[in-house]
Amino acid sequence: MNIALQYCHITVNDVDEALAFYRDALGLEARNDVASGGFRWVTLGSAAQHDLEIVLSVPHAGRSQADGDALQELLTKGVLPMTVFSTDDLDATFERVRASGAEVLQEPIDQPWGPRDCAFRDPSGNMVRIQQKAKA
Numbered sequence: 178m179n180i181a182l183q184y185c186h187i188t189v190n191d192v193d194e195a196l197a198f199y200r201d202a203l204g205l206e207a208r209n210d211v212a213s214g215g216f217r218w219v220t221l222g223s224a225a226q227h228d229l230e231i232v233l234s235v236p237h238a239g240r241s242q243a244d245g246d247a248l249q250e251l252l253t254k255g256v257l258p259m260t261v262f263s264t265d266d267l268d269a270t271f272e273r274v275r276a277s278g279a280e281v282l283q284e285p286i287d288q289p290w291g292p293r294d295c296a297f298r299d300p301s302g303n304m305v306r307i308q309q310k311a312k313a
Contacts, residue, residue: 184220186232187260188252189301192217195233198299202277203262203270205231214239231260252301259296259304267309271295274307287311 189195199205205221216238220230237245264270282296294308
């Protein structure tokens with residue numbers, strides 16, 4: 178039996194603003210754009226992982242008012258779980274994302290536990306880390 182991750186959700190304040198960051202700055206490809214019940218979900222993916230998609234949606238999309246309000250509060254505080262991407266060229270990826278105007282939280286550094294990484298905030302305040310495996 179095989180099991181694999183298919184979707185990962187990132188809650189954002191504005192889907193179009195987030196799309197510009199994840200598609201244009203990070204280089205992910207937009208795969209699907211679905212409107213339902215007055216809300217919208219956009220999926221993105223990487224050519225390196227054909228079967229995995231990131232879903233961007235606002236806090237109230239598909240949720241009760243109370244749950245959406247609670248999620249919005251966590252998003253506003255900047256305490257939702259971070260997303261970590263990997264790349265084969267961290268320095269080039271860092272420069273591309275920085276050039277987009279994204280807020281830099283950490284420039285590329287070698288971490289004591291192995292990878293070289295950097296960190297940004299997406300337009301909604303979510304932390305996005307990008308890492309490159311340590312060279313052997």
